Amino acid sequence: MESVQAIKQRFGIIGNDPSLNRAIEKAIQVAPTDISVLVTGESGVGKESIPKIIHQLSHRKHGKYIAVNCGAIPEGTIDSELFGHEKGAFTGATQTRSGYFEVADGGTIFLDEVGELPLTTQVRLLRVLENGEFIKVGSSKVQKTNVRIVAATNVNMFEAIKKEKFREDLYYRLSTVEIHLPALRERKDDIHLLFRKFASDFALKYKMPTIKLSDDAVNLLLKYRWSGNIRQLRNVAEQISVLEQNRIISASTLQSYLPNSGSNLPAVINNSKSESDFSNEREILYKVLFDMKSDLNDLKKLTMELMKSGNASEVQKQNEGLIQKIYGDDNSVTEDDVEELEVLSIPEKSSEIQHSSTPEDTQDKYHFAEEIEEEETLSLHDKELELIKKSLERHNGKRKLAAQELGISERTLYRKIKQFDL
Ligand SMILES: Nc1ncnc2c1ncn2[C@@H]1O[C@H](COP(=O)(O)OP(=O)(O)O)[C@@H](O)[C@H]1O
Ligand SMILES: [Mg+2]
Numbered sequence: 001m002e003s004v005q006a007i008k009q010r011f012g013i014i015g016n017d018p019s020l021n022r023a024i025e026k027a028i029q030v031a032p033t034d035i036s037v038l039v040t041g042e043s044g045v046g047k048e049s050i051p052k053i054i055h056q057l058s059h060r061k062h063g064k065y066i067a068v069n070c071g072a073i074p075e076g077t078i079d080s081e082l083f084g085h086e087k088g089a090f091t092g093a094t095q096t097r098s099g100y101f102e103v104a105d106g107g108t109i110f111l112d113e114v115g116e117l118p119l120t121t122q123v124r125l126l127r128v129l130e131n132g133e134f135i136k137v138g139s140s141k142v143q144k145t146n147v148r149i150v151a152a153t154n155v156n157m158f159e160a161i162k163k164e165k166f167r168e169d170l171y172y173r174l175s176t177v178e179i180h181l182p183a184l185r186e187r188k189d190d191i192h193l194l195f196r197k198f199a200s201d202f203a204l205k206y207k208m209p210t211i212k213l214s215d216d217a218v219n220l221l222l223k224y225r226w227s228g229n230i231r232q233l234r235n236v237a238e239q240i241s242v243l244e245q246n247r248i249i250s251a252s253t254l255q256s257y258l259p260n261s262g263s264n265l266p267a268v269i270n271n272s273k274s275e276s277d278f279s280n281e282r283e284i285l286y287k288v289l290f291d292m293k294s295d296l297n298d299l300k301k302l303t304m305e306l307m308k309s310g311n312a313s314e315v316q317k318q319n320e321g322l323i324q325k326i327y328g329d330d331n332s333v334t335e336d337d338v339e340e341l342e343v344l345s346i347p348e349k350s351s352e353i354q355h356s357s358t359p360e361d362t363q364d365k366y367h368f369a370e371e372i373e374e375e376e377t378l379s380l381h382d383k384e385l386e387l388i389k390k391s392l393e394r395h396n397g398k399r400k401l402a403a404q405e406l407g408i409s410e411r412t413l414y415r416k417i418k419q420f421d422l
Contacts, residue, residue: 002028002057011049014197015190019182024053030177031057036129038114038174039152041181044231050179051110051150060148063107066100071113078121080137083128089138101134105145114151114174115160119167126170149174184226184233191222194230198237209247211240216251224258294408298322385420388413392422 004024007013013024030037031054039050048067055065073081080089084099100109111117117125128134132144151174160166184191195213203210213221226232236257240249302322305315316323388406395401403413416422 004028007053007057011053013046013049014194015187016193017182017187017190019180020187020190023050023179023181026177026179027053028057030054030179032059034148035176036148036174037150037177037179038157038171039150039179039181040157041152041154042183042227042229043154044229045181045183046230047152047154047181048110048112050181051108051152054150055108055110055148058108058148060107064104065108065110066104067110067112068100069112071116075118078118079124082121083124083134084136086136086138089136093138096136099134099136101128101145101147102143104147106147108148108150111149111151113153115153115155115157115166117166119165122167122170126167126173129170129173151175184229185224188222191226191233192218194233195221195237198234199241202238202241206242208241211237211244211247211249213249213254214251217249217254220251220254220258225260298325384416385422388416388420389422392417 002010004021007024007028008015013020027037027050037050037054039047041047051067052065055061068082070078079085080093080097080099082099082101084097084102085093087093087096111125124134128145128147129149132146133142134145135142157166157171157175161168161171184194192213199211202208228235236254239257240254244253246253302315302319305319306312309315388402391402391405392399395405399410399413399417403410406413408416
């Protein structure tokens with residue numbers, strides 16, 4: 001059996017803290033079996049090395065190793081990614097596709113951020129863990145696979161189970177052996193060691209002398225909270241290595257690279273993600289798109305009114321609400337702004353604009369724009385619907401809270417609920 005030291009060297013793991021050594025030792029011990037392992041620990045503590053060690057030291061090392069970030073795959077496609085799909089299972093499924101569980105047969109799958117898996121996928125995962133069986137999306141044929149699972153999470157799984165976001169039976173099945181990686185602030189002796197290692201790596205990389213911390217800077221380094229753990233420490237070492245002319249780093253220089261370093265007091269950390277945050281980047285993007293689309297529609301309406309009436313201040317008076325909605329409270333629209341709008345939207349009245357684009361051009365541009373809109377509208381509608389549904393679910397149907405979260409008025413939300421027949 002390889003020693004902990006040899007493994008650390010082989011996988012580039014720095015540190016001598018007993019809890020880190022214990023975690024590696026556990027990984028070495030469990031590797032030759034097929035036992036499922038759950039790696040826990042905050043973000044940036046180095047969880048990703050553990051499944052690699054386990055795979056490499058197992059009889060599966062010549063099989064495939066697939067790492068899947070469960071939090072990064074949209075809910076709608078995750079089942080198909082993991083288990084594959086049949087041709088025609090959904091729009092766009094033009095061919096039968098194998099999922100990771102089929103591809104990794106005989107190997108290891110690392111399910112990172114497993115706490116983010118949707119409940120329906122958790123059911124499928126439990127089945128494959130229990131008897132190696134799975135079914136492709138859109139199929140009825142049961143398939144077999146032989147895959148070893150290592151999962152990781154940075155969320156409190158008990159909390160997730162209590163909130164019914166994670167199945168208790170799956171948790172116990174996944175965590176037959178649990179390997180916990182300590183936060184960096186709990187490994188005080190390793191902090192400076194890691195910093196020195198990163199500083200020396202970046203000095204080589206950027207061909208500059210190695211930075212060195214003064215004594216008071218070392219003290220600050222040890223006192224700091226490092227909520228981003230080793231990932232954050234590495235980033236800070238890189239930034240300082242690149243940016244600082246003076247290679248002796250004082251505490252005040254270091255401090256300027258540490259966000260909130262004033263609050264070294266034990267902070268209350270909010271482990272659970274806020275219920276209402278749009279944790280999924282896609283959701284945020286869709287929300288931005290809806291907002292833009294809604295603004296665009298409002299602007300179209302305003303432009304049309306202006307073109308029809310030709311009287312800017314009248315239009316402004318009549319559309320006060322709309323203008324307020326588009327430009328917000330802070331940037332109240334002045335007469336000038338509206339006049340500017342008028343000039344831009346009515347080419348006939350502006351010789352400058354008329355010269356810059358011929359009527360054919362204009363037509364072409366609109367034609368193009370319409371084509372895009374047609375394609376996007378459908379999926380946007382679906383996504384908007386999904387977003388509203390989710391928000392309502394999150395707030396137990398309370399429209400006021402959902403509207404606040406979605407950044408729309410209660411009335412607009414009500415209109416959408418009617419429109420989508422929710
Ligand atoms: N003990 C360590 N020694 C050296 N680098 C480490 C160590 N632990 C983590 N890292 C580095 O820190 C970064 C974050 O590690 P990662 O495994 O992605 O964290 P996690 O998955 O827990 O968020 C990576 O760049 C990794 O190489
Ligand atoms: Mg990670």
